[in-house]
Structures are given as structure tokens and as C-alpha cells.
Amino acid sequence: MMSGPAQKYVYTKLDQIKEGTVVNLYGVVKFFKVPYRSKGTDYCSTVTIMDQSNAKLTCTFFSGNQDTLPKIYSIGDIVRFHRIKITQFNSEFLGISSNGFSALVFEGTAGAPALPRTSSKTYSFTEEDHKIVESLRIWQMGQQTFSNLRLKLSDIKPEQYFNLICHLVGKAVLDKACYLLKVWDGSKCALPAWKVCVEEEALEGDADFLSLHQHLTVDVLVYDNHVEAAKSLKVGSYIVIQNLHAKLHNTCNENQAENSYLEFHLHGGTLYGRGITILPENDIDVQELQKVLTTVNLNEEPICSEDLTSHNRLSQKSPPFNALERCQQLSVTVLPTRQEWLTTPLSTVVKMKPPQKYRVRVRLRIFQPQHLYQSVKLHCTKCSSLQAVPDEERLDNILQGNYTNCPDTDAQNAYWYQSVKWKRNQENRTVTIHFMKKHDMLQIPQESLIMVEGGTFKEFCKLSRKFNSIIPVTCNQANLELDLSAPFLVQGNIWHYGCRNCSSLKSIEALSSLTLEGSWNATEIAKALGIKPLTYVFVMNLTLEDETGSLNAYLWRRAAEQFFQISASEIFMVNNLQEQLNVIMTTLCPPGKSIGEYPWMDCCIKSYHSCDGREEQNLYEIFDTLIS
CATH class of the missing domain: 2.40.50.140 (Nucleic acid-binding proteins)
Structure with missing residues (x-):
């Protein structure tokens, strides 16, 4: 272990976190998603943690380097996050990384060595830290919340979704959207496992080993976004496959018991933490698995004639693998x-x-x-109305129309906002931007709320990439007003609308109450303005x-x-x-x-x-x- 100079850190309980703060946290992993590529170039990692206060916090991290994300292998792992920023999303707290963010991850098993998984070359870990880790390990042992559904192949029942820790002994490309992994964990499925027909030269792995252990290995079909991760795996690796599906397939209807077998599928997407994680050989679970694999005695479980008959029957009735045919046979x-x-x-x-x-x-x-x-419609949960979402052309007319009757006078400042004119010389047009203050101070763009008069749809899209929140406004005799035919708030890719039937609009000056306390979230802004939000x-x-x-x-x-x-x-x-x-x-x-x-x-x-x-x-x- 490498450690830096001893430093005293203060750790915040999850039931005491507050929005806008940067804190240090300890917690137990309740849920996580294996790092996956986001819509951009970064990798994304999501984890939900709990502590003894029984509060929970979901954290989302992005990084261009997958190795710098927290190395979480299992529900029940213990995490330590330093310098995590607390924000709010959909009225719930959300943790994101801030400058200097670092993470340590520990085995969740009580009494296990406190060896952290981390990409940091230096970190501090004191005796007090060790006590916190061990107390969380003991606490989570009695909590059913942290069950990770990790099963052995011998325990699998048809139609189960489970997590499998296993040894990768073979792999092959099937097509662009599907990849084959051959794995084993030393135990044998109760039902025969379907074997994928694949050319011998296309299969990577020790042919003699695969032939000798064929009654103990299973074929896992990996789809869509997981194919890239599967291709990068090295034969011989120890892996965890999260949310693996054991699909029951019947080759005919005459005798279901004799003609049933299991197929194993890792479906596309990241729902329920679905994905593949490579485990290091010093991981406790890997060491336990290695002990099991080295003690497997093939002579005690020979490939009996019944197994061979079943395997041959299935091979004869199963056509060569074709991704489109499989798609038609299985439910999508x-x-x-x-x-x-x-x-x-x-x-x-x-x-x-x-x-x-x-x-x-x-x-x-x-x-x-x-x-x-x-x-896609806009729905009011109060009056149950449904209405169409305005398209780009309609929004353009509404947003620019808000500025038609506004005199081209110098922008007027108020005690709770500061106004600036934005000259659009090519169109001979002016857009007015009002920067709201917080505690009498302007904020950085990423945390700012601005009110905009007369912008086009494209200008609002451009501003939303830089500013946290935008409110479209119009002016009436130097007073700012809202028009609920337009969105009442724009935040990134989400344009918030209000119900014209159920809202009781207040003066725009009601927003000034948020300049002292509160945050720029849609719920608080709607409440301050008397708006009943519509949902998409x-x-x-x-x-x-x-x-x-x-x-x-x-x-x-x-x-x-x-x-x-x-x-x-x-x-x-x-x-x-x-x-x-x-x-x-x-x-x-x-x-x-x-x-x-x-x-x-x-x-x-x-x-x-x-x-x-x-x-x-x-x-x-x-x-x-x-x-x-």
C-alpha cells in the first residue's frame, strides 16, 4: 500500500448531506452499473450507496479513462469518496465528482484485508479509516438490501437473472451485435446447457481443455453494447457477469422435460447493472473460485452417455448459429x-x-x-390534459414573438438581477439577458439562472449548453412576464412547460425569493412562480x-x-x-x-x-x- 502523509478528514453521514456542498463520504454499495460509454467520448459509472443512517445517495461519475472510475465489483463493496459534490436532480440528491475527487473501494466481507482498489498512486488510510470500513462491513451483513444475487451454475433455475463469477476459457466473434464467451465455475448446471455451433478456427481458447471440460462450461451470448467489453477480455481472466439471463428453451413440445435446455444471455443496455467486470487475481472471490477449480476431479463427474446423448440431440436439432434466427426464436x-x-x-x-x-x-x-x-405529449397530472409538444418552428415563433412589443431601450437592472443587451447585428435584432444574482452576487455560467427576452430557438439551445437554467420572458411596460405557451424553464436538453389551466401565475419578482435560499431546480422555480408543471x-x-x-x-x-x-x-x-x-x-x-x-x-x-x-x-x- 502506498500512502501519503497522515491527514485528518471529516466524513459526512448520508442523512446530513446538503445541496451545493463538497464532502467526504463512506458507504456500502447498494446498486451499481459497470462503467459504460456515455453518449459522448467519456465512460460513465453510476453507484448508489447507503450507510448506517439508512439514507442513500446515487452518484454519477464521468471520465475519459475507464481505469480512473471507482473499481466496484459487487453489491456490498465499501466505498470511500473524497471531495464529492452534492447536487440535486428530480428532487433527490446526486453526487458528482469535483476537483481532486478520489475513490477507494474495499471488499465488503467482514474481516477481509483492508486493501483498497484505486487508481491513485498516493492516498491516506489511517486506523480510524480501518474502523469505519469494518463497521460498515459488519452493519451490511444483516441488511437484505445488499443481496447481490450471485449464484453458482449448479443453483441456476430457468428464467432467472443473476450475477455469475466465473473463469473465461474461450471466446469467439459471432457477428457485429453478438459475441460468445465460454465460462465455468466448477459446478454443473442441473439442466443441459445449449452449445453454440461455431467453427473451430474461430474459437479462441485451449481446444483440449474445452473438450475435456465441455460438460462443465456454458456458452454465454453477449449482445449490443457489451460486445466491445467482451472482445477486450483475455482468455484466462476471472470475470463477473452482472444480470445474466438463464433462458429456458424447448426443442419440441412432445416431451418438455427431455427436450429442455438452458441458454445464457447478457442482453444489451445497462439496466439493473448489466455488464462485465474483470476481477484481479488478488480478489477474495477469485481466490475462492481458484480453490474450487483446482479441486474439480473430472473422474468423479465423467461425461456419461446420457449427457452425451442429450448434447448430441441438441446439437443435431439446433441449426448453426445465426443472430437473426436467434432474434426470431427468442423474445426481444x-x-x-x-x-x-x-x-x-x-x-x-x-x-x-x-x-x-x-x-x-x-x-x-x-x-x-x-x-x-x-x-411524446405533455401531461398534466392535476387536470389529466394531454397536449402536443411545440416543434422547433412553433417554438421559434413563440420565443421571438415574446420580444415583438418590447421597446429597444437600455436594459434595466434590478436588485436581484443584472441585465445585458446582446446585439445580433446580422438580423438587426437585440436579445436581452438578465443574470439573476444569488446572495447579491453573480454566479459562474454553469451555476447561473438567466432570463432571456427575444432569443431564437437555436439561441436558447446554444445558451442552454453554457448556462444552468434559462427562463424565457417577455416585457410589458418595463415589467418582465411569463408566457406559458413557451417553456417556463430550459435546463440542458429538458424544456419545462406549465399547465395553462392549473397554474396561478405570480409576478416574475417572486423568483427573487430564491436568490437568498433555494436552488435553481424546476420544482422550486415552478413553486415560486405558481406554475403546475407538465410532464413529458x-x-x-x-x-x-x-x-x-x-x-x-x-x-x-x-x-x-x-x-x-x-x-x-x-x-x-x-x-x-x-x-x-x-x-x-x-x-x-x-x-x-x-x-x-x-x-x-x-x-x-x-x-x-x-x-x-x-x-x-x-x-x-x-x-x-x-x-x-
């Missing part, structure tokens, strides 16, 4: 918490009296609206079909965001998200193909009764379903 959706539900035919669903909940296996015949940007929601109508019938089901609100794994509030401003939505819908409902070629979807749907004053009807809604 995942049910995170309802895997045990039996599938119900649609003909039965439509006959049953609501309310009911079902699992169905269907294809998507058609979806509405066909123009996907129209599927997906609203889609899907026609689902199976061999027995069809029905129309809605997909909207949180269930839709879960389904697409896309934020409805950002989709209008982020082209990549729009493209992602188009790709998903084209996959589910491919143009130019017959319905028999469409992929299958496992979905949870619920029925309910509706009466809109004209007629009574049974409606259906998709829930707890996501694209894999």
Missing part, C-alpha cells in the same frame, strides 16, 4: 419481475372481466402514431397479435419509458434518442415483411374498465416490460 423483450407468470392467449384475455393482469407472447402488427415524434409522456397505441386473436393496448407514462429505456423529456432535443426509438420500432414492426417474420415479444398487460360518458369499454395497458 424482457420481463424484469414477472418471469414466473404463465403465458395467456389473447383470445382468453379479451374474454376475461377486468381488472386483470396477464403475461402474453405477441407480435406487434401496427403502432400509432406512425410519426414517432408525435408519440409517451402515448402509443399498439395492436398486438398472437395465433388466437388480437387487441389494442396503450403504452404510456413510466411504463413506456421503462419499455424503451428512453427519457420522454429529452427525446425532442437529442437526435440519438430519436434514432434509437426509430430503430426499436423498426425492429418490432419491420417494414416490407409479413407478420410471421416479426419478432415475438413477451409483455405484461393489464385490463381495466373505462367509461368516457359515451360508451363503456375494456382497455389494455402494457406494463413492466422492456426491450432487451
Whole structure:
């Protein structure tokens, strides 16, 4: 261990953190995502921690170098963060790195050596630190919150999602979107494991070892964003595969028990911490696994004739691997918490009296609206109204119209803001920017709230990349006012709107109350101005079909965001998200193909009764379903 000079640090309990502060923290990992590439060039890491106060904090870190992110391997790991900044997002605290940020990560097992994982060459670690780590280890032992679902292959049951620590003994490229990993942990699956047909020369690994251990190895198919990480793995590495799916497959229906086998899939995305982590050989879990592997006696578990017969039968009935064929055989959706539900035919669903909940296996015949940007609406939770989101042209007219009647006079300052004229010489136009003060002081752009008169849509987009928050305003006889036909707040890629029916607008001067206390978050700003915020929601109508019938089901609100794994509030401003939505819908409902070629979807749907004053009807809604 390398350590710097002893230094006394003060650590803050998670129930005592405050927005805008930079603190030092200790905590136990409750949830984490393996570092993944963000939309830009950086890697992103997300972790949620808890301590003895039972408060929790989610932290998000970005870095161009993956090795500098916290080296978290398992739920229950102990972390120490120095110089972490506390901000707020969606009314909850969020931790981000600040200047000088550093992280140490320790094994969560009580009594384990206090050897930190860190990229820092120097760090301080005192006897007091050791006591804190050990106290967190002991505390988390009795907390069910920190169960990490790490299982052995011998314990796996069909349709489980689990974490597997294993030894990588082979790998191969299948196609651009799929990669094969051959792994083992010294135990044997209760059911036969499906073997991928792959050319011998394409397989990297010791052929003799793989042949001798074939009854103990399993084939893991890695998809989409995880392919890059899988390619970089070295045969012989010890890895943890997070959120691995054990999929039950039947080769025929005549004798289910004899013809069932397990397939192992690491689906795309980062939901539920999905990903692959390489473990160092000095890790306690690796050392335990190595002991198990070295004691495996192949003579005690020979490849019996029954195993060989089963393996050969499966090999004969399974065609050579093709990614498109696999996509058609497997569902392209995942049910995170309802895997045990039996599938119900649609003909039965439509006959049953609501309310009911079902699992169905269907294809998507058609979806509405066909123009996907129209599927995002603004919803008021108070009056239940739905309205269209203004497009760029409409917003341009609204924002510039706010300045039409404003006299071109010198900008007037107030005690709580400072005004500046921004000359747009090419258009012979002026934009006025009012910089709000906090404690009578102007702030740096990244923390500033500004009010803008007369800017174009593109100018607001440009300003939102530099300033924390922007409020579009108009002037009326030298008084600043809001117009709820425009957004009341712009923050990055999110444009916040207010309900014109349910809001009771106050004077813009009400914002001055936030210059002493409070923060520039949408909730506090809306409250100060008397605005009832609207929320962005997906609203889609899907026609689902199976061999027995069809029905129309809605997909909207949180269930839709879960389904697409896309934020409805950002989709209008982020082209990549729009493209992602188009790709998903084209996959589910491919143009130019017959319905028999469409992929299958496992979905949870619920029925309910509706009466809109004209007629009574049974409606259906998709829930707890996501694209894999």
C-alpha cells in the first residue's frame, strides 16, 4: 500500500448531506452499473450507496479513462469518496465528482484485508479509516438490501437473472451485435446447457481443455453494447457477469422435460447493472473460485452417455448459429419481475372481466402514431390534459414573438438581477439577458439562472449548453412576464412547460425569493412562480397479435419509458434518442415483411374498465416490460 502523509478528514453521514456542498463520504454499495460509454467520448459509472443512517445517495461519475472510475465489483463493496459534490436532480440528491475527487473501494466481507482498489498512486488510510470500513462491513451483513444475487451454475433455475463469477476459457466473434464467451465455475448446471455451433478456427481458447471440460462450461451470448467489453477480455481472466439471463428453451413440445435446455444471455443496455467486470487475481472471490477449480476431479463427474446423448440431440436439432434466427426464436423483450407468470392467449384475455393482469407472447402488427415524434405529449397530472409538444418552428415563433412589443431601450437592472443587451447585428435584432444574482452576487455560467427576452430557438439551445437554467420572458411596460405557451424553464436538453389551466401565475419578482435560499431546480422555480408543471409522456397505441386473436393496448407514462429505456423529456432535443426509438420500432414492426417474420415479444398487460360518458369499454395497458 502506498500512502501519503497522515491527514485528518471529516466524513459526512448520508442523512446530513446538503445541496451545493463538497464532502467526504463512506458507504456500502447498494446498486451499481459497470462503467459504460456515455453518449459522448467519456465512460460513465453510476453507484448508489447507503450507510448506517439508512439514507442513500446515487452518484454519477464521468471520465475519459475507464481505469480512473471507482473499481466496484459487487453489491456490498465499501466505498470511500473524497471531495464529492452534492447536487440535486428530480428532487433527490446526486453526487458528482469535483476537483481532486478520489475513490477507494474495499471488499465488503467482514474481516477481509483492508486493501483498497484505486487508481491513485498516493492516498491516506489511517486506523480510524480501518474502523469505519469494518463497521460498515459488519452493519451490511444483516441488511437484505445488499443481496447481490450471485449464484453458482449448479443453483441456476430457468428464467432467472443473476450475477455469475466465473473463469473465461474461450471466446469467439459471432457477428457485429453478438459475441460468445465460454465460462465455468466448477459446478454443473442441473439442466443441459445449449452449445453454440461455431467453427473451430474461430474459437479462441485451449481446444483440449474445452473438450475435456465441455460438460462443465456454458456458452454465454453477449449482445449490443457489451460486445466491445467482451472482445477486450483475455482468455484466462476471472470475470463477473452482472444480470445474466438463464433462458429456458424447448426443442419440441412432445416431451418438455427431455427436450429442455438452458441458454445464457447478457442482453444489451445497462439496466439493473448489466455488464462485465474483470476481477484481479488478488480478489477474495477469485481466490475462492481458484480453490474450487483446482479441486474439480473430472473422474468423479465423467461425461456419461446420457449427457452425451442429450448434447448430441441438441446439437443435431439446433441449426448453426445465426443472430437473426436467434432474434426470431427468442423474445426481444424482457420481463424484469414477472418471469414466473404463465403465458395467456389473447383470445382468453379479451374474454376475461377486468381488472386483470396477464403475461402474453405477441407480435406487434401496427403502432400509432406512425410519426414517432408525435408519440411524446405533455401531461398534466392535476387536470389529466394531454397536449402536443411545440416543434422547433412553433417554438421559434413563440420565443421571438415574446420580444415583438418590447421597446429597444437600455436594459434595466434590478436588485436581484443584472441585465445585458446582446446585439445580433446580422438580423438587426437585440436579445436581452438578465443574470439573476444569488446572495447579491453573480454566479459562474454553469451555476447561473438567466432570463432571456427575444432569443431564437437555436439561441436558447446554444445558451442552454453554457448556462444552468434559462427562463424565457417577455416585457410589458418595463415589467418582465411569463408566457406559458413557451417553456417556463430550459435546463440542458429538458424544456419545462406549465399547465395553462392549473397554474396561478405570480409576478416574475417572486423568483427573487430564491436568490437568498433555494436552488435553481424546476420544482422550486415552478413553486415560486405558481406554475403546475407538465410532464413529458409517451402515448402509443399498439395492436398486438398472437395465433388466437388480437387487441389494442396503450403504452404510456413510466411504463413506456421503462419499455424503451428512453427519457420522454429529452427525446425532442437529442437526435440519438430519436434514432434509437426509430430503430426499436423498426425492429418490432419491420417494414416490407409479413407478420410471421416479426419478432415475438413477451409483455405484461393489464385490463381495466373505462367509461368516457359515451360508451363503456375494456382497455389494455402494457406494463413492466422492456426491450432487451
